Amino acid sequence: MxxxxxxxxxxxxxxxxxxxxxxxxxxxxxxxxxxxxxxxxxxxxxxxxxxxxxxxxxxxxxxxxxxxxxxxxxxxxxPLSRGCSSYVSRMRFVNRLKQDDAACLAALQRSRVLLFHRLCPLLQRTERGTLRTAAFNSSDVQLIVERLGADRSLLKESVLIGCSEQNQAQFCLDLGELDQAAVEGECDANFFDLRKSFFLLTGAEVPLVTKSQALLRWHQSSGFCSATGEPTQRNQAGSHRVGGSRGIVYYPTxxxxxxxxxxxxxxxxxxxxxxxxxxxxxxxxxxxxxxxxxxxxxxxxxxxxxxxxxxxxxxxxxxxxxxxxxxxxxxxxxxxxxxxxxxxxxxxxxxxxxxxxxxxxxxxxxxxxxxxxxxxxxxxxxxxxxxxxxxxxxxxxxxxxxxxxx
CATH class of the missing domain: 3.90.79.10 (Nucleoside Triphosphate Pyrophosphohydrolase)
Structure with a gap:
């Protein structure tokens, strides 16, 4: 070299x-x-x-x-010398949620949720002019959904994106079927086009927002099996979908x-x-x-x-x-x-x-x-x-x- x-x-x-x-x-x-x-x-x-x-x-x-x-x-x-065991614990926790639908559903009830509207993230402006994510406890999202007249089961459409250092599961949910202005009013925040707002996000916010949008987009475009044309079904975490009678498993790419x-x-x-x-x-x-x-x-x-x-x-x-x-x-x-x-x-x-x-x-x-x-x-x-x-x-x-x- x-x-x-x-x-x-x-x-x-x-x-x-x-x-x-x-x-x-x-x-x-x-x-x-x-x-x-x-x-x-x-x-x-x-x-x-x-x-x-x-x-x-x-x-x-x-x-x-x-x-x-x-x-x-x-x-x-x-640093690997600090918190390696914590990282292993978090990764195993997330992996368990991907494999166990019941455990994932239970974790969803105590989670933080990032909201989107037709793939646009819900963000808030900071005093410095940058943007930050407007994440909510899942219980608050449940109340917002119910107040806007949507079925409370909508929360189950959330997709797992990770977990915090405190082992609190993190999900994302697209509320594209609800009125955008009504959701923004309930949340005191606004939905932004990610491409236009990307430069205004802080570095720490970017991975969660981009991963969330990517997973939500994949689910929206992967509703049918490419081999049989039958509908695909997702697992609770949203980490994969299974296609029809052949049981073909599809993963985000x-x-x-x-x-x-x-x-x-x-x-x-x-x-x-x-x-x-x-x-x-x-x-x-x-x-x-x-x-x-x-x-x-x-x-x-x-x-x-x-x-x-x-x-x-x-x-x-x-x-x-x-x-x-x-x-x-x-x-x-x-x-x-x-x-x-x-x-x-x-x-x-x-x-x-x-x-x-x-x-x-x-x-x-x-x-x-x-x-x-x-x-x-x-x-x-x-x-x-x-x-x-x-x-x-x-x-x-x-x-x-x-x-x-x-």
Missing amino acids: TEESCVCRDTDTEGDSVHFTSGTDRKHFLRKPTANEGDAVGGERLCCCQVAEPVLTGPDQSRSVMLSPLRILLPVIG MSPVVIVLVSDGKRCLLARQSSFPQGMYSALAGFCDMGESLEETLYREVAEEVGLEVQSVSYSSSQHWPFPHSSFMLACHAFVNPTHTQVDVDHAELEDARWFSLEEITCALQVKSPPRRGDPPVFWLPPKHAIANRLVTEWVETQRHRKSGG
Whole structure:
């Protein structure tokens, strides 16, 4: 692994994380030093990535690609040294609710419920102008449903999305059959289009809201068995549906998408589509074709969209993305020959694509919210809870590390 391709310095991740390298005998471990090592290294975490050889692959060469570093990240549970048993307890609790309809129904009666109206989440504005979810106890939702004249059994249509650190089950429910204004009046909150409100949600709110919408959308579009045409029936948790007389089990799916930040060692390449908000640029992205590996998709997308040939790849992380439908974003860094950086944009796919310097990217990261209508044009990036932002931030950290001689 060259210094340019090493993106394992992650100042936002606490605790131990493990790096695995495929196709080689080397294993990379990023860890905090022991007590005896602490004085010698100044308390910094240790990484052996600096001693690995570079891995260069081209689209016409043999595919002995290694995704390095392959990072196993568990940001939801925090440091592994704190609360691991709590995490295991919560996951087993959720798994039991998926398997036991009676237990799930009992948990629903003591749960918190996120409300939607035709896939639009119910949100409240904060004093800072951001948005937060308006979750209610299931008993309150029951009262709201009854006051609006709906059948009280509607609550049973809730879908399990997880549980809190206090082991309280969390569900989501779409009230699309009820009058939107009436529900908003009862809840003192408003339903928002998720795509338009996404940038105003705080990072902690995003996973629950996007997961909820994705599950609700899947249930709305999976009411019939694709093999027999018969109606499908869901389990109480909503974690799967069973189709008709054949008993075919259907599970929610995500479409794999590669998102890649291309670098020539000193600059990074960003692009925009015509549908993007004014001034926003992001990393390249594309769906995996049937039969493709992650690497093959990455090589193809970069070649198709900007006319560049990738030399090496390193894996960063992954994320669920709700737009336009559920996607599984696989984030990577890609590196091209610094002597072959002429961009040839496919304008059928992109409005623009160009190279940005470290200084330009640093300024863009300082833009904390989308420009308002009428404001002067400004270059900005997706918000912190978007994986494209993570890729850019990692690249900036790597560039600064190199400049400091690290």
